[in-house]
Amino acid sequence: xxxxxxxxxxxxxxxxxxxxxxxxxxxxxxxxxxxxxxxxxxxxxxxxxxxxxxxxxxxxxxxxxxxxxxxxxxxxxxxxxxxxxxxxxxxxxxxxxxxxxxxxxxxxxxxxxxxxxxxxxxxxxxxxxx
Numbered sequence: 001x002x003x004x005x006x007x008x009x010x011x012x013x014x015x016x017x018x019x020x021x022x023x024x025x026x027x028x029x030x031x032x033x034x035x036x037x038x039x040x041x042x043x044x045x046x047x048x049x050x051x052x053x054x055x056x057x058x059x060x061x062x063x064x065x066x067x068x069x070x071x072x073x074x075x076x077x078x079x080x081x082x083x084x085x086x087x088x089x090x091x092x093x094x095x096x097x098x099x100x101x102x103x104x105x106x107x108x109x110x111x112x113x114x115x116x117x118x119x120x121x122x123x124x125x126x127x128x129x130x
Contacts, residue, residue: 001028001117003027003029003030004027004028005026006025006026006110006113007025007038008105008106009023009024009025009026009035009100009102009103009106009110010022011024011044011045011099011100012063012072012100012101014072014073014076014099017075018077019077019078019099021101022038022044023039024036024038024044025037026100028113028114031049031050032046032047032049033046033047033049033117033118034047045096045098047091049117049118051093051094052091052093053069053093053094053120054069054123055089055092055118055120055122056088056089056090056092056122056123056125057087057089057107057123057124058124059086059087060086061078061079061085062078062088063076063090063099064088064090065092065097066092066123069092069093069094069097070092070097087102087103087107088100089107089110089111089114
C-alpha cells in the first residue's frame with residue numbers, strides 16, 4: 001500500500017498530570033503508523049500495525065482510552081490549552097500509547113485509514129462531557 005500522510009494533527013506529550021501538544025504528521029506506511037514533527041526530524045512515535053491492540057476515538061473535551069493498557073494518568077489535565085470538544089484518537093499497544101488530537105478537516109479520513117490499514121476496529125465510547 002502507498003504512503004498516506006495527514007498533516008493536521010497534534011500529539012500530546014504527557015508530563016505527569018499535565019500535557020502539551022505539538023503539530024505533527026500522521027503517516028501510514030510500510031505496515032506501521034508513525035508520528036513525526038511538522039518541523040522534521042525522527043519519528044516521535046512509531047508502531048507496527050500488528051503491535052497495536054486498542055484504539056479509542058471520542059469527540060469530547062478529554063481523550064479516553066482503555067484503562068487496562070498503558071495510557072496517561074486517569075487525572076490527565078488537558079483543560080489548560082483546550083476549549084470545547086476535540087477529536088481524540090488514543091492508540092495503545094501492550095507497552096506504549098499515543099494520544100492524538102485530530103483536526104475537524106480530517107479526523108474521519110484518519111479513522112477510516114487506520115481501520116483499513118490495521119484491521120483494528122476503533123472503540124467509540126459515548127462522550128461523558130456535557
